[in-house]
Amino acid sequence: MRRQIPLAIALVAGLFGALSYFIQDPTVQDIREQLLAWLRLIGAFAIGIGIVSFLRNHGKKVTRQVSGWAFNAVAIASFLAMSTIGLFGGISDSSLFRKMFDFAQVPMEATMFSLLAFFIASAAFRAFRARTKEATLLLLAAVVVMLGRVANIDWLSQATEWILAVPNTAAARGITIGVGLGIVATALKIVLGIERSYLGGE
Amino acid sequence: MSSFFEKFLKIDRRWIFLAVGLAVVIALVAPCQMSTTITPPVQIFHDVVAAATPDKPLIVSMDVGPSTLPELEPMIKATLRHAFGNNVKVIGLSLLITGPSIGERLLVDTAAEMNAEFEAAGEERRIIQGEEWVFLGYKLGLTPVIIDMGEEIRNAFRVDYYGTYLDDLPMMQNVHNYDDMSSIVTISGTAIPESWVAFAGAPYDIPVSVGVTAVSASNYYTYVQTGQMAGLLGGLKGAAEYERLINYPGMASKGMVAQFWVHIIIVFFIVLGNTAFFIIRAQKKRQTDKK
Amino acid sequence: MNKLLPAIVVGLLFLALPVAADGIEYLDPLVELPPASPVLVIAEDVPDDVGEQINLSWSLSFDDPAVGGGRGNVISYTIMRKEADTDNEFKVLGAVEAGNGQYLDTTCEPDSSYIYLVGASNGNTVAFSNPTETTIASTHFMHSQRWNILIGTLILSGLLLYFIYTARKGKELFIRRIAGLDAVEEALGRATEMGKPIRYVSGLGGMSDVATIASVNILGQVARKAAIYEIRLIVPCFDPIVLAVEREVIKESYLDVGRPDAYDPNDVFFVTQSQFAYAAAVNGIMLRDRPATNFYMGMFYAESLILAETGASTGAIQIAGTDAPAQIPFFIAACDYCIMGEELYAASAYMSREPLLLGGLKGQDWAKFIIGAMIVVGVIVSFFTTSFAEFLTGS
Numbered sequence: 076m077r078r079q080i081p082l083a084i085a086l087v088a089g090l091f092g093a094l095s096y097f098i099q100d101p102t103v104q105d106i107r108e109q110l111l112a113w114l115r116l117i118g119a120f121a122i123g124i125g126i127v128s129f130l131r132n133h134g135k136k137v138t139r140q141v142s143g144w145a146f147n148a149v150a151i152a153s154f155l156a157m158s159t160i161g162l163f164g165g166i167s168d169s170s171l172f173r174k175m176f177d178f179a180q181v182p183m184e185a186t187m188f189s190l191l192a193f194f195i196a197s198a199a200f201r202a203f204r205a206r207t208k209e210a211t212l213l214l215l216a217a218v219v220v221m222l223g224r225v226a227n228i229d230w231l232s233q234a235t236e237w238i239l240a241v242p243n244t245a246a247a248r249g250i251t252i253g254v255g256l257g258i259v260a261t262a263l264k265i266v267l268g269i270e271r272s273y274l275g276g277e
Numbered sequence: 278m279s280s281f282f283e284k285f286l287k288i289d290r291r292w293i294f295l296a297v298g299l300a301v302v303i304a305l306v307a308p309c310q311m312s313t314t315i316t317p318p319v320q321i322f323h324d325v326v327a328a329a330t331p332d333k334p335l336i337v338s339m340d341v342g343p344s345t346l347p348e349l350e351p352m353i354k355a356t357l358r359h360a361f362g363n364n365v366k367v368i369g370l371s372l373l374i375t376g377p378s379i380g381e382r383l384l385v386d387t388a389a390e391m392n393a394e395f396e397a398a399g400e401e402r403r404i405i406q407g408e409e410w411v412f413l414g415y416k417l418g419l420t421p422v423i424i425d426m427g428e429e430i431r432n433a434f435r436v437d438y439y440g441t442y443l444d445d446l447p448m449m450q451n452v453h454n455y456d457d458m459s460s461i462v463t464i465s466g467t468a469i470p471e472s473w474v475a476f477a478g479a480p481y482d483i484p485v486s487v488g489v490t491a492v493s494a495s496n497y498y499t500y501v502q503t504g505q506m507a508g509l510l511g512g513l514k515g516a517a518e519y520e521r522l523i524n525y526p527g528m529a530s531k532g533m534v535a536q537f538w539v540h541i542i543i544v545f546f547i548v549l550g551n552t553a554f555f556i557i558r559a560q561k562k563r564q565t566d567k568k
Numbered sequence: 569m570n571k572l573l574p575a576i577v578v579g580l581l582f583l584a585l586p587v588a589a590d591g592i593e594y595l596d597p598l599v600e601l602p603p604a605s606p607v608l609v610i611a612e613d614v615p616d617d618v619g620e621q622i623n624l625s626w627s628l629s630f631d632d633p634a635v636g637g638g639r640g641n642v643i644s645y646t647i648m649r650k651e652a653d654t655d656n657e658f659k660v661l662g663a664v665e666a667g668n669g670q671y672l673d674t675t676c677e678p679d680s681s682y683i684y685l686v687g688a689s690n691g692n693t694v695a696f697s698n699p700t701e702t703t704i705a706s707t708h709f710m711h712s713q714r715w716n717i718l719i720g721t722l723i724l725s726g727l728l729l730y731f732i733y734t735a736r737k738g739k740e741l742f743i744r745r746i747a748g749l750d751a752v753e754e755a756l757g758r759a760t761e762m763g764k765p766i767r768y769v770s771g772l773g774g775m776s777d778v779a780t781i782a783s784v785n786i787l788g789q790v791a792r793k794a795a796i797y798e799i800r801l802i803v804p805c806f807d808p809i810v811l812a813v814e815r816e817v818i819k820e821s822y823l824d825v826g827r828p829d830a831y832d833p834n835d836v837f838f839v840t841q842s843q844f845a846y847a848a849a850v851n852g853i854m855l856r857d858r859p860a861t862n863f864y865m866g867m868f869y870a871e872s873l874i875l876a877e878t879g880a881s882t883g884a885i886q887i888a889g890t891d892a893p894a895q896i897p898f899f900i901a902a903c904d905y906c907i908m909g910e911e912l913y914a915a916s917a918y919m920s921r922e923p924l925l926l927g928g929l930k931g932q933d934w935a936k937f938i939i940g941a942m943i944v945v946g947v948i949v950s951f952f953t954t955s956f957a958e959f960l961t962g963s
Contacts, residue, residue, distance in 0.1 A: 097718050099708045101618040101678055118774075118809065125808030128838035135834065143856060177378065180842070181343040187844035188344035191492075191870060192539070194877040194902075196297045197290035200546040201880070202901035204554050214551070218544055224491075224514045225311075225537040232314040244498045247893050250909040251499070252939060253932075254891045257910030258778045259724055260932045265781065269732065269924045272785035272916055273813060274820075290881065344844065344870075428672060451665050454672075466870070492870060496894045 082268040089266030129154065216242070282553035296542050304535035310526055311517070311533045318501050319518040322486045322508025326359050329459035334366035334452060338463040338473065339383065342375035345466030345490050350383065351516035351529035352464050352488035357387040359523045361404050365459065366448050370413040370434070372422060372469055377415040381438055384412050407446045414438035419469065423476040429453050455481040460507065464488035470497065474505050488515065603631035603642045603688045605695035606669075611684050611703040619678030619707035624671045626697065629688035634667040641690040642666045649673065652681040652702045663689075676705035723938070728931035735927030743926055748887055748905035749918050755885045756793050759860035765800035766790070767859040769850060769875065771866025771890070772843060775809045778913065779891045783866035784810070784817055785916035786889070790863065791821035795830055803836040804853060806846050811838045847871035851878045864888040864903070865912065868895045876902035889915065 088110070095107040133147040161172040203218075205211040216238055223235025264270035329335045337356055341349045360367050369384050371377045388404040395402050404410065413434040416422045425433035430453060431443050443449045451457060461483055463473045470487040478485035484507035489497060491512025500506040510519055513536050516529035606626040614621035624647065631638035644665055648658035661684075664671055676682060681704045687694035735741055759766045768787055773780035787803070794801040801818065805811035815836045822831040839849045851874065854862065862879040864872070865888070872888075872895040879886050880902050888899035889907030899906045907915065910932070917925030 093721070097711055097714050099616060099618055099711050101707060104618050121808040121812065122841075123808075124812055125805075125838040125841070128805075128808070128811060129840075132834060132837040146852070180845075181375070183848075184842065184844040185343045185346070187848055187874065188870060189347075190874055192301070193294040193297055194873050195898075196539070196543050196546070197293045198873060198877050198880070198898070198901040199543050200288075200290075200293055200550055203547045203550070205551055206554075214547065218547065221540045221544055224512075225313075225533065225540045227312050227314055229314055232316060236316050239495055240498050240502060243495050244502060247496060247499055250891075250893050250896070253910040253936065256724065256932050256935050256939075257891070257913035259721065260728055260928050261778045261781060261913045263725055263728055264925065264928050269928065270781075270785065270916060272788040272920070273781050273817065428674060451668070456670070490870075493894045 078271070078274065081274055082271065086266055086268060089262065093262075093266075282556050285549065285553050286557070293546060296546075297539055300538040300542055301535045304538050305531070307534070309534055310530045311537060313514065313517050313521060313530075313533060315518050315522060316515075318498075318509035318511070319515050319522065320508070321501070322488070322510055322515075323359070323519060323522045325460050325484050325486045325507040326356060326365075326462065327363065329360060329363065329365040331364040331366070333457060333459040334368050334448065335360050335459050336368045336370070336461040338461065338465075338469070339369060339371050339376050339380035340373040340463060340465035340467060340469040341371070341379055342373060342466065343379070346379065347528075347532070348490045348512050348516070349464050349466060349488060350379075351513070351520065351527050351532070352510050353380075353383050354387055354527060355516060355519045355523055355525060355529070356462050356464070356488070357384065357410075358391065358525055359519075361387070361391055361409060362523070366408075367410040368413065368430075368449075368452070368458070369410060371415045372419050372472075373465065373467060374415060374417075377412075377438060381412050381414075384410055407441070408448050411443075411446050411449060412438040419472050420476055423472060427455050427477060427481045455483045458483065460484040460486060462486045462488070464510075466490045466493065468493075470506070471500075474500060478505060491515075601639065601641075602693040602695045603690050604629045604638060606645060606686050606688050606697050609684065609686045609697045609700050611682070611700040613703060613706050614672070616708055616711045616713055619705050620674060620676050622673045622676055622682060622684075622703055622705050624673065624684055624686065624700070626669050626686050628667070628669050629695070631688065631690075632666050642688045643691050644689050645671075646687040646689050646694055647671050647673075648685040648687070648696075650683050651677075652683050658683075658685055678705060678707045680705055724931070724935045727934045728928050731930040731934070732924050732927035735923040735930070738923070741923065741926045741930055743914075743918060743929060746907065746911050746914070746918055748889060748907040748911070749915055751885070751887055751905045752790060752793070752919070755861040755887060756790070756797055756799060758885055759799045760797045762860045764860035765802050765857055766794060766861040766863070767802045767804070767850075767853065767857070768863040768865070769804065770806075770810060770814065771864070771868050772806050772846070772871070773810075773867030774807050775813060777867050779865075779867040780807075780810060782913045782915060783889075784813055786863075786865050786912075786919065787814060788817045788821050789916070789919040791818040792825050795822045795825045795827040798827075798830060800832075801835060802853065802857065802859065804839045804846075804850050805837065806839065806841060808838055808841075811836065843869065843871055844874075847874045850875055854878055854882055854884070858882050859884055862886045864890070864899065865907070865915075866890065868892055868899075873898035873902060879903075 091106070091110070095103050130151065133150050136147040137144050137151065157172070157175065160170075160175065164171050166172045199217065203210075203214040205214050219231070220235050220238055223231040223238075226232070261270065265273070326335065335356075337353065337360075339353055341353070357367060367384070369380050371380045385406075388406070388410060392403050406412075414437065416433055422433045430449075434443060436442055437446060455461075455477060461473055461477055463470045463485060464487075466489065470485070470489060473485045473487075477483060485505070486508045487497060487500070487506045488510035489512075491514065494509065494511025494515070497506060497509050497511075501509045510516055513529050513532045516527075517533045520527050520530050606629045609624065609626040612623050612625070614623050626645075628635050629638070629642045629645075631640060632642040633640040644663045645668065646663045647661045649661040650656075650658045661673060661675075662671065671686075673682075673684075681702045683702055684700045685696045687696040689695075731741075756766065768790060770780060770783040770787060773783075775781070791801055803814055803818070805814060815833060818836055819828070819831050819833075822828050840846050853859075854875075855878070859882075862876075862884045864875060864886070868875075868890050869892070872890070872892075876886060876888060876899055886903035887905045887907070888903040889912040890896060890899060891909050891912055893909070896906060896908050914929055916922075917929055
């Protein structure tokens with residue numbers, strides 16, 4: 076019984092969701108809107124689960140004083156500070172919350188993103204080795220694209236464009252078609268209850 | 278010698294980071310610029326924006342966040358300058374929560390910068406908010422917003438970023454839906470351009486020109502090939518090409534110097550890494566042959 | 569005296585004449601005249617809506633400034649509507665500026681019929697067109713533009729069901745090797761030997777992303793093995809709903825293999841819903857706990873390489889899988905194994921060898937074959953005609 080009810084919900088909601096894409100009837104569309112609103116509501120409640128998990132996980136580390144517990148304390152303090160300020164001071168453009176977002180969170184996120192440039196360099200150094208024929212091809216393509224993107228040389232630039240527009244696009248299309256079919260197949264298997272690992276266990 | 282190569286293959290990655298960091302800093306500080314070749318996707322992007330007429334405004338959707346701004350800001354700026362330069366009006370908006378403050382700043386700054394240039398050149402023309410550009414700000418709900426704008430832009434945005442009713446803005450008087458606009462430019466580090474193509478470009482038959490980060494550019498070549506995207510600016514290089522086409526050497530042209538040196542450094546490391554790899558492999562083979 | 573009064577009146581009139589004439593002289597006779605009415609007003613039901621819209625179009629009044637030949641005194645067009653069955657008279661619906669030949673009525677009641685009038689206005693007078701024919705804002709049960717998708721979906725579903733059916737009857741189905749999934753066993757074995765934890769990241773997607781569902785399926789299999797080998801499994805989550813689901817999946821997996829006591833809910837926790845803060849936190853965990861194996865399965869964006877490259881620097885075995893084409897190259901560069909695109913969705917079938925799930929894969933292969941064949945036919949046809957669509961429709 077514990078399995079049957081979720082499976083039945085998946086079947087009904089899944090079939091309805093698929094059919095409502097094709098059927099334009101106002102009643103059907105209304106129900107669809109309602110269902111989507113419910114989905115958003117449930118999603119909003121779920122953030123509560125996240126907050127509880129967050130506080131419990133970091134709180135435990137602080138009380139047990141595991142190594143590096145100061146960082147956990149910072150995480151809790153930041154969470155409490157941001158939510159209190161947002162709750163009582165509002166989130167308008169001139170608010171303190173907005174300023175903390177713009178001048179603390181934004182630059183920190185930008186910093187993390189900019190690490191990508193460094194990590195690309197070290198990953199490229201390690202990965203682009205001509206160990207096999209395929210790896211050699213990958214290596215050559217990478218070098219041509221890297222130089223073609225920056226050098227002011229016509230033929231190199233054209234070669235780069237060719238790599239991006241022909242082999243790259245061909246591979247991307249192949250993957251996209253496969254992904255599209257895979258999505259339909261997985262969705263169908265879930266709706267029919269054949270794929271049920273997402274409910275836990277077998 | 279072999280010990281050098283062995284060591285090189287196991288180099289601490291922080292040396293690579295240092296080389297990359299130095300290249301970026303020196304290139305950005307040094308007062309030099311680079312020219313770049315023009316590629317077809319950028320040429321198409323340029324031509325579509327150039328084809329916009331003064332009676333039909335251009336939508337510039339700035340779906341950006343701070344993390345991708347260094348790559349995307351030059352694209353937005355060049356697009357705005359290109360449009361304003363051709364007397365084309367601009368409807369700015371953002372479908373990403375982090376976008377509105379950035380979008381507004383770029384519109385205000387670009388208009389002020391061009392107004393200063395007009396003044397210096399003794400021209401009377403000025404780019405005025407509400408007449409040459411409006412900024413609608415951010416609206417939650419990606420797909421519904423794009424679809425709503427196809428019917429009536431006021432369904433999606435009743436007021437602009439500053440709280441003025443769209444009907445009270447002079448340039449919005451005859452603008453209701455995509456039929457009244459020349460084309461859409463969407464600049465983003467996310468998958469939002471795909472939504473613009475699917476829910477505005479295809480159903481309403483309006484060209485969608487796209488600017489994205491270099492990382493995601495390879496994804497979008499399929500759309501350019503099929504014509505679903507009217508041109509593509511990929512990363513700093515795309516922005517630099519566009520700047521060259523509109524004859525405005527901005528941040529991207531400057532940034533290309535940094536990108537040039539970083540790419541050269543990475544290629545250098547790759548070539549040296551492979552040389553070391555082959556030399557060590559040959560040595561190992563020789564040793565096993567001897568045994 | 570009798571004739572004096574009329575004479576005075578006439579005389580006064582003459583005196584007043586220049587004043588009146590002065591006024592008349594400056595009045596533009598063109599503006600005072602009513603403009604020509606718009607013609608060819610057509611009301612059409614908007615297809616594929618829920619019956620709330622009718623589109624009106626008309627040829628501009630001859631006196632519209634946009635036409636150029638006439639008086640140019642049209643300022644706007646007024647649109648009036650009456651419901652054919654209930655209303656007696658027309659009511660004003662809205663107006664559009666001169667130069668516009670179109671109006672979209674979005675306030676219709678489904679399946680009601682309407683008659684419209686469009687009038688050209690010069691500010692004082694409005695010249696109306698003939699009424700339109702009665703138009704019904706009809707509800708279309710089926711979306712007319714989506715038949716092709718429906719047919720495609722039905723064909724694919726039919727194939728899938730057929731092969732699932734044959735699999736149920738016990739037919740042996742072949743599945744090719746997927747190196748990344750074979751490596752899971754090896755990776756877990758290594759973690760056992762080293763006595764270190766494994767870490768599973770299921771990406772930034774929500775539960776409605778198929779990649780996340782696939783990832784949760786793989787997590788179920790990994791958790792069973794982790795329970796058997798008694799390895800600690802750390803799962804930092806990005807989405808609270810995914811967190812709830814993953815906890816349940818792991819708990820069930822531990823229960824299934826008879827090790828419910830080994831499950832620690834504190835190892836499956838929510839981190840943050842901010843992309844790069846998440847990347848920073850997960851990197852921190854990697855550098856502190858130094859897991860022997862890192863799994864990255866699901867939906868990833870720009871954080872993919874930041875995670876994978878840090879993982880590589882800790883010397884962990886890394887197995888990644890994503891359906892985001894832009895992130896695949898990064899995972900290939902920084903991870904030991906990479907599961908690409910739909911291989912991710914196939915993982916659950918591959919690891920469990922459940923015949924019903926394998927049957928689904930076979931159906932997908934046939935669908936791919938059909939699409940491939942259509943592409944080949946399309947290419948051949950395009951040699952002879954300008955477009956494949958023309959070939960299909962015969963026009």
